[in-house]
Amino acid sequence: MWDVPGRRRARRPFEPETAATWSERMAQIRDAFGNIPGAFRLVWRADRRSTIMMAILTLIAAALPAAQAWAGALIVDSVVNSFTARVDPLIGLEHALPFLGFELTLLLIGAASTQMRTFYEHVLNARLAHTINTEIIRKALALDLHYFEDASFYDKLQNARREADFRALGIINGSYNVVQNLLTLLSFAALLLAFSPLITLVLFGATIPAFVAQGRFSNLYFRLLTWRAPEFRRMQYLEHVLTVDSSVKEVKLFNLGEPLLKRYHDAFHVFFREDVDLARRRSFISVGLGALASLSYYGAYAWIVFLTIGGAITLGGMTFYLTLFRQSQGAFQGLFGSVTRLYEHGLFMENLFTFLGLQPQMTSAAQPVPVPPQLQRGLEFRNVSFRYPGRDDWALREINLTIAPGEKLALVGPNGAGKTTLIKLMTRLYDPTEGQILLDGVDLRDYDLDEVRRRIGVIFQDFVRYQLTVRENIGFGQIDHLDDAQRIGAAAQRGGADDVVAVLPGGMETMLGRWFENGFELSGGQWQKIALSRAFMRDGEVLVLDEPTAALDAEREYEIFQRFRELTAGKIAVLISHRFSTVRMADRIAVIEGGRITEIGSHAELLARGGTYARLFEMQAEGYR
16 A cells, blocks of 8 residues: 555555454544533533423433333223223223323324424524534634645544534434433333343344444444545535636636546546445445344244233233334334444544644743834844744744834845745744744744734735725724724725725725625736735734735836835835835845845845845846846
């Protein structure tokens, strides 16, 4: 099972495996059933009332079978006694009517409780799905950026989302069914053991093989779906590419539709064949083991008929015991089936709880230092080195850099040199692997994490295009001022979005994008102005612009950066750009190559030095001559 040298291929669920030891199997069973309390806590948080009502209805359902069997026996014996005594039919009916009324009452109670349980289960399912999705989203919000840059994280997310609400509700239903079947069996067991311990053993023992087999198939099904997580994500990605506006133009122009759809189709059929194979094996074995249970029931049936013919029991007694035989075996099968499903649900809930157990590494200090209202010393990178989790190569190495309050710094260098990584460290999306980043002489890790991020305005080159209103697209830059129309208007003016708003049909309330009704799509340059305005919503001490004008025309770019110093007066401004007409306006320019700062100085100083910056500037300038 080796596909490439040094890398072991993941074993498919149906391939032969080394037999697990008894302790390993017990550990897996303990882990699966150990998730039941956690599922109950989730359900309890989702809807306490529905959880309690389902428990009460379960107890009612558990008491009904024995009572109904007893009522049936009373009716039969009443009829037989009236027939034997040759009483008037009306008198015989009068004797049987109380028992008929008793059985009717039980039937109505059963029907009502079934409908009520269906109702509360529906309510609980809806609220539980919302609760679990909220838990997953909240956990994702709390996790560090490095999780989202790791493919295995998305496998965990996929497995956590898959059927989590269904499995959690299944644990509740399964647990209640176990209680219901246990209580029903206890009531049956007392009667059956008194009648014949041997028949009781035969009836119950015949259901055990099916229980063991179903547990085995539950484990196989869990392994199959867990192993599939990357392929499921790939199918979802293909579906996304084939159906969203951001990719449809290229898909059509390059005729990618049918080839990508074929990949989607082929992946589905691989899964489909495995599902059918597993379902076929499960069905064949279930039929065989079901036949064994049926044989045991009819053996007991023959024995009770023999005793009735011999006069050992009455006809009503025969009816009573046959009902007990049938329902007790059904209850025993239901008990084992519920336990098997509990085990399967528990296996799947492990995925959810594993995801919810992920812990962020980026946290605030226990007693954070207040961020100063105005910077006195600025930002300092002191011997900072960084490498991404799981990587051996350094993204940044031995960075020493000081940015004074009010200074404008530009970062230039080839793609992949480490410019955006430097910004991620500055905004504490990551912490340095080595060294320190100081804000006014205090390590960023000693401040409150949210407060640090509130004081820094950032717009990345891959900014988000929210399918929401213009007001929200800009106001999200400072969410607690989303209703401040004056501040949003000022930010739009500073970022150049005011002229975009002026031509939109609904002004600030125009819905952007094409995902929702009455949406208005913008050009790339217009979207970039909206994103720039979002950055200007922040009233922070640091403004970071990563390729802020890449989609703007030259005239608009010139206008914005003519006002650059005015817009960022008194603030630290860090600018990443490949346009040297823009970066030359900065106080200093840092050249990053291979994760290191190789040159730093003003535009004039770097040109005079004749190094990398001068060479790149001349190359770009030559294109305009």
